[in-house]
Amino acid sequence: MTTANTWTELLRERRLRVTRQRLAVLDAIAEHPHLSAEAVHAAVVRRLPEITVQSVYTVLHDLTANQLLRRFDPPGSAARYEARTDDNHHHAMCTVCGRIEDVDCARGEAPCLQAPTGLGMEIEAADVVFRGVCRTCVGDRSRQPA
Amino acid sequence: MTTANTWTELLRERRLRVTRQRLAVLDAIAEHPHLSAEAVHAAVVRRLPEITVQSVYTVLHDLTANQLLRRFDPPGSAARYEARTDDNHHHAMCTVCGRIEDVDCARGEAPCLQAPTGLGMEIEAADVVFRGVCRTCVGDRSRQPA
């Protein structure tokens, strides 16, 4: 795993201990972005059979709080996690099968939208979720979210 | 309640029966937008002491499915409901106190952002949530979500 060294460095930078569990979670999410907590656990138990779902939740929480992961909440389903924390990209979700794709921000700044003014609120960021139907699901609306 | 007649008409248009519970839920949300299901129940029990939280959930689900209400999921907290279904406005959320404000869409169309192309997905709409800190919470970060 060529990314292991990078994860180790990043963990050390944040004064976090380098554990097998954290490395496995980071590897799984780097390989398959947009995994839910359950899906992360399913991907990780193959290497660490003793890891529990609760530990995955703890790891995800700690790594998110330390900016190594980014969490986002698709409408109506469980939270997803990804390793791209450096940019301000957004997401597109297929309302039929639940698949999620990254959408690069056209303007490249955060927030990439015109930050609304006169709100009585200082805006720090904007989360954007596009909803639609992906090509595989067009013409086959009987599918269930995967 | 001057809106009662309007609600009655809208319910009849959708072939939905006009019940005290539905009118009370609609009134509560029209008066206080962005209520959660629990908050709707708390607001409604004052007039209908016998209503249960589960009935509120059912009413919210049915009215949302029939376009009388709009549901949206703020990141990390319970679903909220509002009566503005006619336009494509967005939301701004204070990350300190949890308060939510409407943000009118600058372009007035849905989706108001440049719909991304070449995605392998046909985009139908865009949900935008701005995150920030409202004026009352600036300088008092110790507050908890209300």
Place this chain on the structure above:
DNA sequence: GTCCCTGCAAACAATTTGCAACCCT
């Protein structure tokens, strides 16, 4: 009178919390 809707209870899913044992440093 018919059938949709409500009330009630139970189940369910996603996530958080408390504590002792463990292992990274």
Place this chain on the structure above:
DNA sequence: AGGGTTGCAAATTGTTTGCAGGGAC
């Protein structure tokens, strides 16, 4: 050795589901 982390269990929150009685039409 010491304290941050994990494993395990239980509790919590938000929401959905199944069914019998009741109210809208």
